[in-house]
Amino acid sequence: MKLILRADMENLGKLGDIVAVKPGYGRNYLIPQGLAMMASKSNLKVFELERKKLQAKMDSLRSSASDLASKIAGATVTIEVRVGEGDKLYGSVTSAMIADGLEAQGIVVDRKKIVLDDPIRSIGVHEVEVKLHADVRGTIRVMVCRQGEKLIEETAAEESGQQSAEAEA
Missing domain, CATH: 3.40.5.10 (Ribosomal protein L9, N-terminal domain)
Structure with missing residues (x-):
């Protein structure tokens, strides 16, 4: 056909x-x-x-996707999960959890566009690809940490922010 x-x-x-x-x-x-x-x-x-008309529509979709990709490039999603012995997660981090984390930051992305090759089952920082359009892709930084704790990098960034605020005062 x-x-x-x-x-x-x-x-x-x-x-x-x-x-x-x-x-x-x-x-x-x-x-x-x-x-x-x-x-x-x-x-x-x-x-x-x-x-x-179709070409104009495709161009507008592509430009909105590239704008969203630039917003996503600077975004970091922190997900707190329950962890058992040996830092093993109960379950895994899903694309829906990542989409909810982005939505909390004001960035709306369909969970189906978040590409997880393998499920995230470990604590740490992970780079996740987002397929926004046929030609446009972006990456999100996902930080997975224990419930009630913050990652070392996140804590260090907050401390440096506090130190610079104290230096200004």
Whole structure:
């Protein structure tokens, strides 16, 4: 089945590409979601007329994703977890926990866009990738610490902030 893509798809192609997909994928997902249309002469003419609108929409999505990526780059999420013997976590840190931590800072990211290759099951600082758009990715710094404690780096940063405040006074 040949389709014309109406949006950038990460593993399929860019806006305006004519791609061959399995009939079920095209009929049941791409066409109903408005991500593609059947490749025919009449649809090619219709697509060329609306290409500018679609391109403007894709550009605005990409720019908003890059703005969000710059906000995320400076963000650090601290997650307190229950820990057993040998610093083993009870369970693991999930993408939903990270999304909630970002939301508490005023940054709204869908948990499905947070990419965890392996679940986080240890205390420490972890770099987590966020896929915001097909072309835009960001990384979040996630600090996992014991419940009721702060990480050494976080405590040191607060102490240096207090020392500089005392020096100014």
